[in-house]
Amino acid sequence: MKLQISSGDRQFLLDAALASPQTEVCGLLLGQNKDGTNRVETLVPARNVAADPARSFEIDPATLMATHRAARGQGRQVIGHWHSHPNARREPSSRDAARATENGQIWLIIAGGDVTAWVPHAIGPGPATFQPIAIEVT
Numbered sequence: 147m148k149l150q151i152s153s154g155d156r157q158f159l160l161d162a163a164l165a166s167p168q169t170e171v172c173g174l175l176l177g178q179n180k181d182g183t184n185r186v187e188t189l190v191p192a193r194n195v196a197a198d199p200a201r202s203f204e205i206d207p208a209t210l211m212a213t214h215r216a217a218r219g220q221g222r223q224v225i226g227h228w229h230s231h232p233n234a235r236r237e238p239s240s241r242d243a244a245r246a247t248e249n250g251q252i253w254l255i256i257a258g259g260d261v262t263a264w265v266p267h268a269i270g271p272g273p274a275t276f277q278p279i280a281i282e283v284t
């Protein structure tokens with residue numbers, strides 16, 4: 147499995163994280179998944195409505211619903227989401243692991259001037275584990 151993203155979209159994510167040094171920024175990834183290759187076609191920024199946005203994120207549910215609806219109408223998919231880590235830790239946090247489910251969604255994390263991609267695996271009770279996936283910048 148890998149993720150393709152344009153250099154412009156990758157830069158947008160880096161800039162968004164840089165512009166928000168105190169709180170996590172977040173949004174959705176619209177695109178296509180074909181034969182294990184996920185291609186990001188559109189970034190959909192969303193408000194972070196988490197109670198503690200410095201250390202966690204929660205995508206505005208209104209944006210979430212509207213984006214899923216739009217994707218269905220266009221024959222596209224919500225292939226995942228992104229969020230930033232102001233503390234520069236590139237790996238998913240324990241908070242991330244506690245709420246991740248194995249639904250095939252890609253987690254993009256922007257931290258320390260880099261973007262990494264992950265897929266959660268959740269077998270049985272307890273927090274998920276994340277597997278890194280390769281990013282191809284196009």
Ligand SMILES: [Zn+2]
Pocket residue numbers: 229230231238239242255
């Ligand atoms: Zn996180």
